[in-house]
Amino acid sequence: MSSQDLPLILAGPLLRRVTPRRLNLWLALRQPVGIRLTLQWAESGAQHYTLEPGTAACRLQSAGERLHFVLVDIKPGGELPDDTWIDYRLELADAGGAWVDCAGLVDTLNYPGRDCPGFKLPARVSSILHGSCRKPHHPGGDGLLAADALLERLLAGSEARDDARPEWPSALVLSGDQVYADDVAGPLLRRIHRVIPLLGLPDEPFTGAGVDVAVEGAAALYRHPDCYYRREALLPRHRRNLAPLQALFGGVEKPVFTTVNAHNHLITLGEMLAMYLLVWSPALWELSTPAMPPGLDARQQARYREEEAALADFAAGLHRVQRLFAHLPVAMIFDDHDVTDDWNLSRAWEEAAYGNPFSSRVLGNALLAYLLCQGWGNNPEAFDEELLQRVQRTLAAPGGEDHDALLHDLQRFDQWHYHWPTTPPLVVADCRTHRWRSESAARKPSGLMDWEALTDLQHELRGLPAVLLVSSAPIFGVKLIEVIQRVFTWFGQPLMVDAENWMSHKGAASAILNIFRHSRTPGHFVILSGDVHYSFVYDVELRGRTRGPDIYQICSSGLRNTFPRRLLAILDRANRWLYHPRSPLNWLTRRRRMRVIPRKPEGTAHGRRLLNGCGVGLVELDDDGVPRRICQLLADGGEVDFSRREAESRWR
Template sequence: MNRTNGSEGAPRAARIDTFAMPTDLPRPADTSALPPVLAGPLLRRLTPQRLVLWLVGSRPLRLSLQLVFAGSQPRLIALDGARCRRLRIGAHAWLHLLDVALDEPLPTDTPIEYDLLLEEDGRQRGIADWAPHLLYEGAKRPDFLLKSRLDNLLHGSCRKPHFPSADGLARADALLAGLRERPQARPALLMLSGDQIYADDVAGPMLVAIHALIRRLGLYGEALEGALVADSDALYAHPATYYRREDLLPAFTSNAALRERFFGGVEKPIFTSASAHNHLITLGEVLAMYLLVWSPVPWTLIRPQPPALEAPCGERYAEEQAALDEFRAQLPQAARTLAHLPSLMIFDDHDITDDWNLSAHWEETAYGHPFSRRIVGNALLAYALCQGWGNDPDAFAGLLGQVEALPVDADGRLDDRAQDRLIGELLRFRNWHYRLPTTPALIVLDTRTRRWRSESHPSRPSGLMDWEALCELQQELLDEQAAVIVSPAPIFGVKLIEAVQRLFTLAGHALLVDAENWMAHRGAAQVILNIFRHSRSPASYLILSGDVHYSFAYDVQIRHRERGPRIWQVTSSGIKNKFPACLLESFDRLNRWLYAPWSTLNWLTKRRQMEVVPRIPHRGRRGERLWNGAGIGQVLLDALGRPTAILQHNADGSAPTRFVRPAELRRAAAPAETGEAELARLRRGTE
């Protein structure tokens, strides 16, 4: 983003009167006290020939990468030129996108220590100096492992900072700490399958911290069209900026649907209640959110203070503050996980906004108004910079060039016309999905931007992927022996919940129940099921999903076909979120009764040609099929890509929950061991 002396766009609208609301103590005038690294490093896509890392600095950094492993001399690689792309996002904030092609491949299945050496004032400082919280006890550097095959995966979704639970990423850190002496038992990667941030459901204290960090780092501002505030400065200072952002839209009848869609906190009594009154709006807000959820360092730079709030909002603020304090306390462990385990990511709706691209009518409403188009575009741009690029850097080369060219005026505001053009490019971008040529192949689906829209009923939910995208998926799968497919929404979900969503959709109220599932659209459902039945399809499919705020596992087979394929649907959700307990228990029980194998209802579903057998969480007490608890999922795979163990590591620190076949339940229900001892026994095959 290039700073200029002025904007080439049209004159901005006059600012409205605002009332300053102090939300943090005055920041020090001396910005030299800022630490060099604000967030990261995050290990992203790693292969023996190429290493991709992400970090944010308070200034452009001169870095070198050091690699140390057994049987070789240490390697030192200067991160210059194309190896380190620096994108300025504020006066004191620079993205550092590290993409290192290696002349000599790194070994697989061997621990590799790494360090990012920072060169300042004639000396080098390593991670042990500028980010000691990223090191395990006794370690000199962080490390990683390049697995020769995907034999062990961690996965999860839905990490809401202010949800009152422990953090599943901190539980992953404890798991890694217990495997320091057994590197071969470490996971190959961490797959985050959606809702890594909640742009649409933000706690009041988090929004206050976001604004404090924006000021501390001088994150770039922007003009705003179609709202009652002229720009980001007016937004941050407006009395309605906390818990009342829906009031910032002009009171025109044409804005009623937009106000409800983005800020209304639409009541969804069947499943959940969306709290969108603090919806993130500007690019600076979303970028600050990423810094605050991935690193403990930015929190040390601000001293947020509660704003003046009316009684109901004040009480809510205090409750959210308590949950957020617990989240902050576990951030060092979460950051350490991301510094030791390669992570891949894909968006779901909350990374952008609730019910994103739900239907053709939703898209027409959201993209037809400049304010809502900017809201979606800013979240999507931040996703591209903070998540998407690390999955497949080559796909984003052109977009990064446009980001670098964004003009910034002398007041630190983005040129609004250039920003809107870039958002237009992002909305047309079609390479969010990606594939890893691993064993088995890993294929990550984009179920948000290439949807099968209903032309005859534009208010009905779109199919999660259109015909063209599904045909491309089929081509990717042909003649593979096994495949891991990441679909943010489960392909095989809970039939009762899908039936309730169907009823609300037919009544014209799809938004009330998050009616987004693969079976909700006849065309998409038929095509995805036919892909599994194709004669040249893989013998084994592992489908990893999230989204739903509970965890489950299904074994799936095609009826009347002896030679497969075998399909496993494994869902882990959420990392820091849960489903309302009483409601989920009721759904679970009713689903078992109404959709039992002998039930007529069972034969009326679209997947009646599939035999779906639920696995049972071994810690259940009443025959539950669904496990409700924050944490992180794990799947162990054999040489043919078939699961040998499916676990949910609970964020509360209790013993892992294993999903077992009904015949195995008696053995699995023996007194549970704790933590890594139980996992080690599973790996030895003695279960």
């Protein structure tokens, strides 16, 4: 495929925030074109919107000669109706000015029996899908395909009444690690490098890398012998003065990027943007398969072939992922792998990472790509005209002072969090850039949100009867794993075990628990989380002078990633032994005076509480916002319900 043969739609359409008064839709196009959107429901007349790229209703960011990001942002005439199927027909202008239906450009976009995509806005959230952690070269299947299969079944049975069938989901919540910028398969990186020149993405000069790219730009990086499976040699390192106890774990020179899978860590802005297109759309997979890069040793060649097989399976399902995204509003928030492993874990990590101009550029590039492909559609009002103009200048000429200044400001941007006005409201927290940094020791883990962010969260929750709260990391996690993380932190090695949990920082732990105890706090909290690569559900009740809220900690992870099976089985069993209902260890925790009721994933081994398998979470709610069913739709087609076990509750 040459650049002239590129499809007009490179990715999308993705439904993003959709409310009765606002509709946001994201696309990546080969060229900026006029757009016509038609909304139709029931027997009403159609609403037509003709949009010119670059206007307020059709925002445009051009990243290259043949890569243009579009965010449609319209205010429908009158409110969109609740509980009604709304068809939308998206048409693009061709070179001759004729309108071409997106469904004709992407022939797998519609579900069987439909001639255009559509969506529904339930008056109340009675059903919601959620998941996290989608690594393309993981071999366990894709949970997003299970979500797509659910929508296909719901549409096929739309005329038949079935009380056991869930309602149409209000949204798909992706709670982190939508891409793995720090853990890229060799064949995927090879394809990224094939895509970059086809899209006409500009070169990006660097300074401070292990290869001289200051003059030649990123192209020198792509030709470097360490480009594939050896990029850790190019990534910066820093010197640290270690205490004697810490010195037991290694020398004083440490990598800035702490992931153990940094062999193909994305570096350039072009790589980051191409990655999003390849994980969300099949369009660019139609390119011929690139040859294995030269210079790999026998072990790397074997790994390359293994990853290539896993990626073939991943790519085969992308047309269904594209279809899913076109039919459900998709809410997104970053976690660490969207940028890099252990992102902002501690003050020491931040000082090392942002103190080096090369690593700061890499982190900023990932954040800029997140803005364009994820954050923009969550809450467009957060990104004002001045900021978007700066983004466009950087896209047009990356690598200069404007680029670095923009990334510096993005790393301090404080509006990544957002809420959608559903019923109950969907409140999405930023647990990565609002960190509560430790004052006692730079190496200690930071709190997941600082005092100001938690205070703002409390004000936002005040007076609500119920809430859907998205926290990328579980607020109530597996106690034994948190204890292990605490032990490693005491030894000065929080990075070895990803010591990121809400209880790892005393101030953040106390503040979030005080929010739950507040007299005006919601009566029902449904907490949607991911991050950990296994799934579980806890019902949590707070006791005091007055009865606290009911809290449902629901973790669904990963969409396409799993925890080491044998290790998780050991941790699951040990956690049940050490923290059984009568164990005194339950009192050695900051989460005292709580009744914790673990739910059992039905059909798993006796006693298991942690589910290990690729899939997507489904939560069904009653009219009060209380879960009436919590299950995991597995990538292999199975369904696992989490059932409540009163006898196994405990105070801790």
